[in-house]
Amino acid sequence: MEKKSSPFSLIMQYAGSHNNKYVCSVILAIISVVCGMVPYFAVAKMVTAMTGHEDKDLSFFAGWCTAAAVGYIAKGIFNGISTGVSHTATYLTMKEIRLKLISKLTRMPMGTILGSPSGYYKDVIVDRVEGIEVPLAHLLPEMTANVLAPVLMLIYLFTLDWRLALISLITIPVGMAVMSTTMKSYGENYGKSVEIGGRMTNAIVEYMGGIEVIKAFSQSKSSYEKYETAVNDNAAFFYGWMKSAQWAMSAYNAITPSVLLTVLPFGFLFYSSGSLSAESFITMIIISLGLLEPLIAAMNYTDNIARVGTVMGQINDVLASPEISRTDKDRDISGNTIEFRNVTFSYDDEKEALKNVSLLIPEGKVTALVGASGSGKSTVAKLIAGFWDVNDGELLIGGRNVRDIPLEVQAGRIAYVEQNNFLFDETVMENIRKGRASATDEEVIAAAKAAGCDEFIRGLDKSYHTVVGSAGGHLSGGERQRIAIARAMLKDAPIVILDEATAYIDPENEAVIQNAIAKLVQGKTVIVIAHRLSTITDADNIIVMNDGAVAAHGKHKELLENSELYRSMWQAHTGTKGGAAE
Amino acid sequence: MISAFRKIWDFAGSEQKNIKTSIVLALLHSVFYALQFAAVFVILKALTGEDRSKINALYAFGIMAVSVIGRIVLNTYSQLQRVHAGYFMVANKRISIGNKLRTVPMGYFSKNNPGQMTAITTTTLTDVENTAPVVLVTILGGFINSVVFALSVLLFDRRIGIIVFIGMAAFIWTTSLQEKHSRKGAPERQRAQETVVEKVLEAVQGISVIKSFHLGETSDSAVKSAIEKSCDKNLAIEKQMTPYQIFQQIVLNLFAVIIMIVSAVLYKNGSMELADAVMMFVASFMVFEQMKSAGISIATLRIAESSIDKANETDNVPVMDEGGKSISLTSHDIAFENVDFSYGERKILDNISFDIKEKTTTAIVGPSGSGKTTMCSLIAHFWDVNSGRVTIGGNDVREFTLDSLMKNISMVFQNVYLFSDTVENNIKFGFPNATHEQVVEAAKKACCHDFIMQLPNGYDTVLEEGGTSLSGGERQRLSIARAILKDSPIIILDEATANVDPENEDRLQAAIEALMEDKTIIMIAHRLKTVRKADQILVLDSGHIVQHGTHAELEKQEGIYSRFIRQREQAESWHIAGQNA
The missing domain is CATH 1.20.1560.10 (ABC transporter type 1, transmembrane domain)
Incomplete structure (x- = not known):
């Protein structure tokens, strides 16, 4: 009950x-x-x-x-x-x-x-x-x-x-008694039905999700047979279950109201x-x-x-899921220096993604975060951007613990540019204007020009009034990225985080994207996560992350001398890097 | 309504006979249901005739027992036939969709998200399973039952029988009236609902943008107003429908009252016997019951119909003629001869001709949208060309069966798909007979061995569906190991997609080089190193080959290629300057 x-x-x-x-x-x-x-x-x-x-x-x-x-x-x-x-x-x-x-x-x-x-x-x-x-x-x-x-x-x-x-x-208890004969095995059968149904769903998801691979590797016959068996098993199980239980249900339905x-x-x-x-x-x-x-x-x-x-x-x-804990008092920050003091953070309470990390990102400088995947460099960036709250320790922006500033204030100071940038199902104009709602059309277009997207936008069906986003618009990854950069430019936030923003997303237009980013970061406090070490050799400070901790930091030349880890990363990088540097 | 029945009927296919049996059994079921009248009649007859002999109790009990037992037996079998029809017609549809996918052009999947089709095959078809046969049997069975009831009343007393038929006709009329009105509101309601879906998805996927650009309030209000609007639409429709629903309910009951009045009048003027009149009073409560439940099920009929419509969308998926031969090749030279290809209205490739000698590397270069990817996918016969032909070893790709063609080609996909199976089985997917040693060897070549050994069960670790527990680069390298093991003579790859995991670029490059050893390579190239080493370079622009030659030859010409080289040099040497620099 x-x-x-x-x-x-x-x-x-x-x-x-x-x-x-x-x-x-x-x-x-x-x-x-x-x-x-x-x-x-x-x-x-x-x-x-x-x-x-x-x-x-x-x-x-x-x-x-x-x-x-x-x-x-x-x-x-x-x-x-x-x-x-x-x-x-x-x-x-x-x-x-x-x-x-x-x-x-x-x-x-x-x-x-x-x-x-x-x-x-x-x-x-x-x-x-x-x-x-x-x-x-x-x-x-x-x-x-x-x-x-x-x-x-x-x-x-x-x-x-x-x-x-x-x-x-009298018919009511009689009907129920008959029904209860099937209820005994109900739990067991229900469990089985969930299992078999789940197996079928998995088979369907895999067959359809993997159909390209299946065909490319000439496995369509065997994969199809697996799919067919799972589908038939599901139908047969449910039918079998009904067959064993139907008479009792029919009896219940016939007797009780009679x-x-x-x-x-x-x-x-x-x-x-x-x-x-x-x-x-x-x-x-x-x-x-x-x-x-x-x-x-x-x-x-x-x-x-x-x-x-x-x-x-x-x-x-x-x-009932956990909420981010922030003050709702309207407080502003002065300054853009970012500091981690003994920060510990875990995504799942099992493995610590950051262990007692302390680091300083000075205002107005370019700080690069490097390290292998899983080293914690992306976590550092995401904590700064307010994706999560730290578990232990303090994260300070402009000298104030972020817990004491509303998330909006924190987010308002940061432009976060990543590989996959979300665009709304609205016009290009409105998508860029999200950066600053009060911007005029001229300001939007100026930002688009600076981000190198004016030209392709004008080539779209309805120019700046073309609707993009999930539904349509057929923009390439690089084009979406440039629109996102234009949006960030319009926002003109003092802190810019570049999360793998220069990766090979659109090789044909990489140079344009690079120019746009160079304009975006001018005069800002910049945090850059970059895989291609050659792009960040001029950074004011490079923080080398390893296994959730800061392994070393300094300028490129210093690190080459002092950090074995950085040196080996650099060698691996230059070993594969083709092109002008050779 | 008839068209909806038709749809379910057509959908049922080979299960039609089970549905038929189920309806016939439901009909017999109603005869046993009607036996209750006989039991009541026996008692009423005895009561009005002042017959107090106890045998009447036995008669009534006997008839009721037969009625109950008959209903149990017939309902059991009728339901089983129906359930069989439901589960198996859906299973058959699922299988036919799966079968159809085998003949869909490969290119279809790069243009269309398989998620839609998966959703139809799982969720939508489950809806069909749960609604279609129930609705068909309830409504058809209900109507047939009502007719049987009405006929038996007609036999009992013609005058009352006619009233019953008129009552049923009136009910059908009000039901169709209601049906028409509810259809009118449906599309608007649907649109409001779709807006909610869109706005919710935006609010979820765009949450980082919404927060970082202070869009909390405006975006919230967009979702909220979508939710409000959908709610308003529902309320408006509800308000509009209520009178019809009331009307529909009352109609049958009023005819029940008419039966009472007429029976009373006929009894009073002596043209109906007492027991018969009493019987008719009693019958007025039961005669329309089946009709009512059939009427209620019409709402479900609409759900069933729209689910079937959605499931039938899969019929529109294009298929390719699969009439090829199994061809084994001695040479792997590739040639394009005057190939034209359009995607819909848009011309992608225009009169393309070129040759690729076996065991050479061909780099394809060109701006985005120039047709590079399409050209590569035509080699694997992802699509049919509009004119001209693509040949491998002198055979038109259209002459191959898909299997015998794909045996010769490995493609490094943009989207790596891993099955929720062990790492080992994933690697040997294209070559199920491979030994463990061969798997390990391929994994080592593709630089996967180290990370595989760090997984909880090494090669026996079961991956999550889609391989989401691995990083992008690890998935990519596993797929390369798979291709290495497959050992096809022709390799097609896009260098950009091979760079999903920038951190381990060096290992990915090593893996790709291992794959390319001694093969015929066609690659969409982005790295300068690659194009420099290529045996030939094809420069594509708007569907035409505008330049063709080696790096040394093309470098000197002013054109797209030299521009490409300059841009790549600039891009590859780019760096973020320090703010003090």
């Missing part, structure tokens, strides 16, 4: 101000149920009059038929409004949940979000939440109505004849022994017909409860 109640308390919590709508919907549903019982009483009245050979005139029948009609109409209207209100409350609740999730995203470490597959949050915010619409909208009013109606009718049956009323309940199975024979026995009047008996038959419909409907809700529960669990996982 504990498990079943929790999704509802969660929903109530999210529904917030819409709770009264649900209450209203339930009340309407109850009214609808009561109205829906009127026709049964009307018919019972008419039939008992007929079988009792009372000589009623047509107006008697007309009266009760009208009552039945009014009951039906009222039932329809109240039920319709109840479902409508409940749907409204559900849509509003879904909206609240989505807005909560969205605002949660802004408080989570950026790194957590960027580290998840891009579809994950969309899946939770859009699809998962969508999935609760139908169960939630129908659950409360209909569940109430469908449980309440049989209960009310039963109470009435008990007032007519308690023995027969009790007997009418109250007539007991009411008819026992009622007749009571009648023939004289302990039950024909009138009461007929009334009870008619009323028990009314038990059927809601009982069948109520049976279908157990699934829905489970589904809502699962979804609420997933939503809660997101809402």
